[in-house]
Amino acid sequence: MKVVGITTQQEVYVGSKDRNFRINEFLIIEDPYQDNLLGEVVEANTYNRYIPLNIYGDFVDSSVLESLKALGYNIDDDTIYIAKVRLLNEALYPIQTGSDVRIPKFTEVKDIMVKSKLGEGLVLGVIKNTDDLAKDMDEDLKGILYTFEEGALIPQNDIPYILDLKSMHHYPHIGVFGGSGSGKSFGLRVILEELMDLDIPTIVLDPHYEMDFGEGAPYLEGTGRDFKDKFKCLQVGIQIGVRFEDLTAQDLKNLLDAASNLTDSMNNVVDILFKPKDSYYSFSNRLQMLTEAQEEGSLDRIESRITNARDEEERKAWIERRDLFINYDKLCPYNSVRGIIWRLRRLGNDGVFSKDIREIEDGLQQGKLIVIQGSTRILQVFSTYLLNNLYHKRRDYKDALYMKAGADYFPPFIIVTDEAHNFAPKGYDSPSKSILKEISQEGRKYGVFLIFASQRPTLLDETITAQLNTKLIFRTVRASDIQTIQEETDLTVEECKRLPYLRTGDVFISSANMGRTIFARIRAALTTSPHTLNPFDELKERRQEDDDRFLDIIMAKLPINDIDLAQVALEIEQETGTTYTVKALEERLKQMVNRKHIRKEETIFGYRYIK
Template identity: 50%
Template sequence: MQVVGVTTQQEVYVASKDRKFRINEILVIEDEMLDHPKGEVVETLSYNRLIPMGLDKTVVDTEVIRSLEQIGYDIGSDEVNLAKLRLFSEAPHPVRTGCGVRSPRFEEVRRFLVNTTPERGLILGEIRGTESLGETLDEDLRDRVQLLEEGQLHPQRGVPFLFDIQSMQQYPHIGIFGGSGSGKSFGLRVMLEELMKLSIPTLVFDPHFEMQFAERMAAWGDGAPDLDDRWLSVQVGQEVGIRFSDLSTRDVVSLIGAAGGSLSESMVNVIQSLHRRRDSYPSFSDRLHNVAQAIEEGVQGLKKRLREDDLTPTEVERVKDLIELHQQYGSLPLASVKGVQWRLNRLDKAGLFQQDIRPIEQGLEQGRLVVVQGPSWVLQVFSTYVIGALYRKRRDYKDARMNGEEGTFFPPFVTVTDEAHNFAPKGVDSPPKMILKEIAQEGRKYGAFLILATQRPTLLDETVTAQLNTKFVFRTVRGTDIATLREETDLTAEEGKRLPYLRSGDTFVSSALFGRTVFVRIRAAYTDSPHVDNPFEELKAVKADRDDRVLHVIQERLPLFDTDLLDAVSLINRECGLDWDVDRLKQELEEWSKMGRIVKKESPFVTRYDAK
């Protein structure tokens, strides 16, 4: 291998007659004057005599061709392998043309690839293009990952990709971007498994009900670590919720605003006027209801009711209370009061005020991963409250320590969400957006970090995106998203062109920690998503199971005649939990007869269905 063509301080061209170059592999240039600089292959091509040299100008130019001829290449007949090599560090002067190039030993390039130990970092995958380093790999880095290829596990061949979680203190927050089917959710799952292995407190908002870790991937057998006691799953409205009496007026405004779109100024005024410190949900709800009734009936109507003779003492007291409420709050618009009331009822029907967040706090204090599940709109409302509450606890503890006080310890924690553009959308207000922006900008000082995943980075708030110091970029097709990622990362033009064609599970990792983009294959996950089954296979399996159950029910009643179908369908509905009518049963019998599962015999008078 030799350097050919015109060189610069940043890039050189390398040629070889007998060696194919791997994209992203590392090579050493034997230029003693520059202390053997190292670089990464960013583009590679092979030519042979059947393809005219110089046809493709992406890598080669006339200077490269001329230098190849001068060092003995027969352009007309030799196969020529070419690579564009980008140096890791800019050289003080251009590399000498014609000097040799070789593959490195691992110890020569370890600082470019590994910056932590497997015990302290997240073992996320294998760095692509490092297969040639496998033989010289340090013992502690061998056999650390398994890669999933076409449903089969394959052993590690290159250098494992270790993410130094300790570095988040300096380079906080992670973004995970990729289109549908790119492996984004798979990569997020692997990252969460690694956080569990290190017992790092993690709060996950799961709008798709897929972040479950109970089912192990079958390919691992007994080789996967046991994570059962490292995580718990809670659902909003069942195991967790919001204690209404803990809410400030500002919190109530935020929550009610999240229940049905932004609030008008008059609706905000209604909440500020009617909410009392330490209000329970029933007391605030009843006050809203009573004020709405008082305004709707009006003073004249209420006084007219007082003059009625058939009122009981209790009813008289209630009417007087309504008159008093009207005197206090009669100036509030009725439509605004009812709008607040509707939104509050919607939150209550979702079960938001039936529990508290103590299970989440306990899980994080134990160093576990806590998955919070629920409909997307409910999670947006709930996350506003819970992230703010937990961040305040962590911040209060750190502030107390800074002031020389003891404080109540609350652990540092990581907040994770998929579909992050719904939680912090660009150009649009959303309930959790303000707290996420605050953590993105100031959280590292207090030990609060973010991992945000989304299919649409263009729709994510720019302030949040700019604070994501590490970005995992999976396959992305949309031009606007690729442009956004190019702006927010150090992806090169060549890497940007590769984005639409990446395999599922391959990702570019752009990190301030590495100072460059690393191409990584995510390792096989230890656990399976509950949505991993193919939906079409599921459809086939469910239909086959239903057919078997129905045929088993009617087996003893065969043969069936047309006159028996009404009784048969009643039995089938009762035994199998179905809702068929006679026409539906006839259709299924016809299909089973075509499949050969039963025999259909027709006569001029009756149709008979019999066992095969």
């Protein structure tokens, strides 16, 4: 391998007669006038001056090439390989043309490839096309993971990519971008597995109900592991909820809005009627009494209720209603108050107010990964409340430390979410956006970090995108997203051009810590998402089960003559409790014939079903 052509201080072309180059592989250029220089292949080409086979405009057919091969000449031998190599650090002078080029030894690239020790970083996968370097790699870096390719596990051949977790302190927050099917969710799963391995307190907002780590991946055939004691799935309204007493009016409005959109007038009602330290009961009671007063229609009628009260209790209650009516009737239209009541009950019935976030706090204290599940709408609101709460707990603790005051310990933690653009959208406000923005800008100080995954980086708030110091970019097809990626990362134009063609699980990792983009492949996840059953397989399985059940019942009764159908239906009902009308039974039998489980036969008496 030699440097060929015109060179610069940044880029050279390397030619070889026998070794094909791969994109992103590393090469050392032995310039006689400078130190050895390390470069990365950014473009790989092959060239054969006889192919395309149009020597002087002739089109060469394969039979002639075969003949030449039989004569001992293989036209492929005339192929030359050319790589465009970009130096990692600019050279002092343009590279000497003709300099020798070789593959580096592991020790020569270790510092730039492996930034973190095992056990301190996240082992996300392998750096692609580094198998030549990995041969003399340190033993402890070998065989630590598998990749998953073409439906099979592949042992590790390359240098592992270890994301330096500690560097998050200087380069906080991670973005994970890629279209559907690009391996983004798997990438996120691998990140979470690694976080659990290191016992990092983590909160995952999971609108898809897919972040469950209880099942080993099927392809590991039982050799995988589960993380049962390292994570906890909590559903909003079931295990966890909002402590009503902690809510501000704004929080409450957000919550109610999540139940169903609020009108301006309803917002107003909450502002007027909600008092700090209200409990769910006291607030809902106030609303209830106001509506009851409003239903009476006028002050006179309420007064008469007071006068005619049967006992002291009722009288007091109506006095209270009267006071509310006097204070609020003009400000709070009846319909709006009813609207608020309806929404409040709905959340109450969902259990949102009956639980608290104690379990989440405990989990974080224990260094667990807490998966919070719920619909996107509920999560948006709940996370606003939750993150505010937790972030301030951590912040108060740190601030207290600075001021040398005592405070309860609260650990640093990481917030992870898929579909992050729903939580911090660009261009319009969402309840959770302001807290996420605050964390993105200040979280580093307090040890609170974000890992945001999204299919649509373009839709994600720009302030937050700008703060994502490490970005994992999977296959992306949408032009606007590629544009965003190009603006927000150090991916080169060539790399951006490759984005639509990346294989599932291949990823560009652009990290401020590395100072350049690394082309990697995510390792095989150890666990599997609970939704891996294809819905169409599910349909098929379900149908098979139904058929089997029906056949079980029917087989013993064959042959069935058409005139006996009513009798058979009756028998089935008696035996199994399943009711078929004659028509439905016949329909079902016909299906069985179509699916070739039984046959239909014409007889002189009509037709009958037989085995």
